């Protein structure tokens with residue numbers, strides 16, 4: 001089983017051939033002898049596959065498997081969108097719809113939804129997230145028994161289909177299967193991504209089993225690392241690796257320092273580093289204090305680093321902490337930050353260049369579905385720091401395009417570490433570009449990805 005990539009650029013040298021065998025790079029040279037399958041690289045760069053160091057796969061899959069109505073303007077367009085989605089599903093299969101607002105078609109009850117979806121259980125979420133609207137087939141799936149106060153009933157005691165703020169109860173009662181991962185596995189492969197770290201604190205045994213099954217089935221062709229909020233064991237077949245213990249802070253109800261250090265100590269007993277969600281300055285201050293008390297070790301990470309005051313930079317460096325950032329937030333939410341964040345704090349938003357200059361390791365990621373999963377959009381945002389409207393946010397935090405790509409080239413267990421390399425002996429987790437690297441970086445765009453390989457196996461080829 002071997003594959004030769006002909007005429008590719010490797011680490012700045014064009015016109016080379018690269019042989020992949022047994023999952024690794026076996027040979028690099030000019031005009032390698034034929035043998036096995038061959039693929040013409042047409043002068044494009046062969047670079048290490050990209051790693052998304054912070055993503056939420058099940059949420060991204062649920063979003064991809066749902067109909068989003070937030071841009072829909074009227075009842076006719078809504079009916080068309082739902083009819084298309086229903087036609088693609090066998091009768092009885094769930095349809096999840098998000099982003100509904102009364103301006104589309106008024107208040108919806110179960111009879112309206114039955115007319116829209118007579119053969120499928122349907123649940124529609126209001127744009128505010130406070131209300132779910134279910135049709136009769138969906139209500140039947142909730143089963144019998146007492147219902148909590150948010151489940152609305154009419155004067156006759158019948159269920160109206162409207163359920164207010166009962167998400168936890170709904171999740172327990174709905175027997176909806178987890179969303180399919182194949183579509184997002186393919187989409188991420190088309191970006192050149194060969195490794196993923198899922199940062200969800202909620203990943204439990206059943207979520208991990210679902211993700212592992214998707215890896216085994218080839219639906220998720222990437223190498224997978226899972227964080228979790230509790231204990232987690234890696235399967236014997238290596239379907240996923242166990243990553244850091246995730247600590248999720250909520251600025252409105254910060255956990256106390258004792259609880260925090262207890263969690264860090266527990267992670268140490270399990271031999272795991274710690275990854276802490278830090279979006280605000282308050283969350284970061286508490287996190288730095290917790291690591292001061294419990295001690296930091298290599299691999300500990302700050303997720304997001306949404307607001308990093310200047311004084312915190314040397315503390316991050318001193319504790320050896322890595323910042324796993326999402327530059328795409330600058331593009332996608334930057335206009336809102338410019339309008340809503342204190343002027344004095346705007347320079348602290350999603351820092352990059354100042355962290356690197358201080359010797360703090362920085363890694364790139366998407367936080368998808370909360371921002372675009374496209375790493376090339378993240379690279380462009382790290383380079384330009386432009387918001388959607390074209391304004392610049394934190395111009396001094398700009399980094400060069402090669403450094404921006406480098407944010408995605410660290411190993412999954414060493415985010416922000418040295419970029420992996422295309423050398424003989426390294427794993428054949430690779431991304432082949434349509435053009436030489438300098439040309440690709442002049443205007444970062446996912447369209448430059450020609451093919452993606454994981455363990456020497458092609459998992460994406462541009463059409």
Ligand SMILES: [Zn+2]
Pocket residue numbers: 054055056199367
């Ligand atoms: Zn996240």
